[in-house]
Amino acid sequence: MSRHFLIIGGGIVGASLAYELSQSGQRVTVLEQHAVAAGASSKSFAWLNANYPDTPEYFALRLAALAHYRALAKAHDLSAFLRFGGSIWWEDEGEAFDAHAALLARHNYRSEVIDAAAFARLAPAIKNPPAKSLYAPEEAGVFLAGLTRWLIAQASANGAVVQTGIAVDAIERRGDRVTGVRTALETLSADHVIVAAGVLTGDMLAGLGFQLPMSNNAGLLLRSAPLPPLLDHVMMTPDVHFRQDPDGSLMMGEIFSGAFEAGCDIDALRSSVLDRVKARLTSPAPLAIAQTMIGTRPMPSDGMPAIGPVPGVKGVSVAVMHSAATLGPMIGHILAQELLSGEQAPLLDAFRPNRFSAQTPSAGEPAP
Numbered sequence: 620m621s622r623h624f625l626i627i628g629g630g631i632v633g634a635s636l637a638y639e640l641s642q643s644g645q646r647v648t649v650l651e652q653h654a655v656a657a658g659a660s661s662k663s664f665a666w667l668n669a670n671y672p673d674t675p676e677y678f679a680l681r682l683a684a685l686a687h688y689r690a691l692a693k694a695h696d697l698s699a700f701l702r703f704g705g706s707i708w709w710e711d712e713g714e715a716f717d718a719h720a721a722l723l724a725r726h727n728y729r730s731e732v733i734d735a736a737a738f739a740r741l742a743p744a745i746k747n748p749p750a751k752s753l754y755a756p757e758e759a760g761v762f763l764a765g766l767t768r769w770l771i772a773q774a775s776a777n778g779a780v781v782q783t784g785i786a787v788d789a790i791e792r793r794g795d796r797v798t799g800v801r802t803a804l805e806t807l808s809a810d811h812v813i814v815a816a817g818v819l820t821g822d823m824l825a826g827l828g829f830q831l832p833m834s835n836n837a838g839l840l841l842r843s844a845p846l847p848p849l850l851d852h853v854m855m856t857p858d859v860h861f862r863q864d865p866d867g868s869l870m871m872g873e874i875f876s877g878a879f880e881a882g883c884d885i886d887a888l889r890s891s892v893l894d895r896v897k898a899r900l901t902s903p904a905p906l907a908i909a910q911t912m913i914g915t916r917p918m919p920s921d922g923m924p925a926i927g928p929v930p931g932v933k934g935v936s937v938a939v940m941h942s943a944a945t946l947g948p949m950i951g952h953i954l955a956q957e958l959l960s961g962e963q964a965p966l967l968d969a970f971r972p973n974r975f976s977a978q979t980p981s982a983g984e985p986a987p
């Protein structure tokens with residue numbers, strides 16, 4: 620029997636879940652306060668990788684997510700969004716480089732240290748290739764906004780109702796059960812509500828009395844005007860990262876692990892990022908900036924995804940994480956299976972929202 624699932628948020632996470640649930644014949648409504656992919660999903664570098672094996676559970680999750688992308692790309696023509704060319708990484712040098720290479724080797728991650736000559740054969744458009752870099756052939760880049768819109772279009776074709784320009788003002792509950800949501804226009808009932816509201820997820824859940832601490836952080840990205848085909852690989856250099864989307868445009872960002880400083884001079888930073896790319900890339904056409912984006916990464920405070928039932932209330936789940944460019948489609952798949960079967964997937968055990976429950980003040984107690 621089909622149930623009504625109401626998803627708050629039309630980013631890659633909400634879109635993936637809508638796609639999966641609608642594929643199973645469920646009644647699905649997506650409410651998006653702006654436009655589909657208006658949030659982080661249109662301002663993401665969107666490097667698909669498992670290159671930072673922080674914990675065994677997180678590494679396993681990211682590996683499974685890459686495999687999920689491959690399966691999705693096999694089943695559908697995603698060539699307008701997806702480029703499985705691998706990455707070349709030399710963000711760190713010296714001992715830090717060796718340590719990272721050894722870490723990936725210990726995890727049997729498909730990657731190899733290559734010299735400058737091998738680099739030049741793989742990526743001839745890059746000037747002065749480094750003496751040592753790490754080539755990870757199974758990684759990819761994705762035009763994430765395009766993929767998000769494609770997933771939403773598939774969901775709509777399956778019968779999902781997608782409303783944009785409508786914000787959810789509150790999640791409605793009766794006793795210990797969520798019954799639907801309230802917007803400025805109406806109250807909508809649902810059998811199950813899923814909060815996939817990106818950086819605003821913590822605020823939505825606070826209304827239910829559950830504190831999901833978030834440490835969202837921003838990053839600057841530039842998109843160039845389309846160029847002829849130059850790059851198959853995601854380039855992760857010590858001072859800039861860039862890759863080429865299938866439409867020919869380059870996505871360029873600051874140092875990948877660097878934090879964007881609020882109040883910084885954006886014009887100066889934009890010029891500096893562009894200069895860093897120009898110093899590394901030979902382009903037959905001038906490199907012009909078509910779009911400047913400041914995106915904010917939705918990030919639970921411990922850096923790990925929060926996926927599954929919201930503690931203390933029935934009928935509501937959450938799905939929020941950084942790296943949802945990599946993880947989103949697979950999380951949509953697993954979460955849909957959990958919601959339909961009622962069985963919890965062991966792959967998500969380490970990422971349940973209830974790990975934050977101890978920090979949730981009881982009713983009436985002020986938050987610290």
Ligand SMILES: Cc1cc2nc3c(=O)[nH]c(=O)nc-3n(C[C@H](O)[C@H](O)[C@H](O)COP(=O)(O)OP(=O)(O)OC[C@H]3O[C@@H](n4cnc5c(N)ncnc54)[C@H](O)[C@@H]3O)c2cc1C
Nearest residue numbers: 628630632652658659660663666787817838914942943945
């Ligand atoms: C600069 C940057 C670089 C990144 N690089 C990478 C990378 O290389 N690899 C990687 O895997 N990930 C990367 N990410 C992370 C990835 O892009 C995000 O994790 C992902 O886009 C989050 O998707 P989402 O659907 O959770 O959130 P979003 O895309 O933000 O979608 C949430 C949606 O919810 C809507 N919403 C919020 N509140 C309400 C409400 N009350 N009612 C209705 N709608 C609401 C918002 O409008 C928004 O559209 C990067 C992110 C940034 C910002």
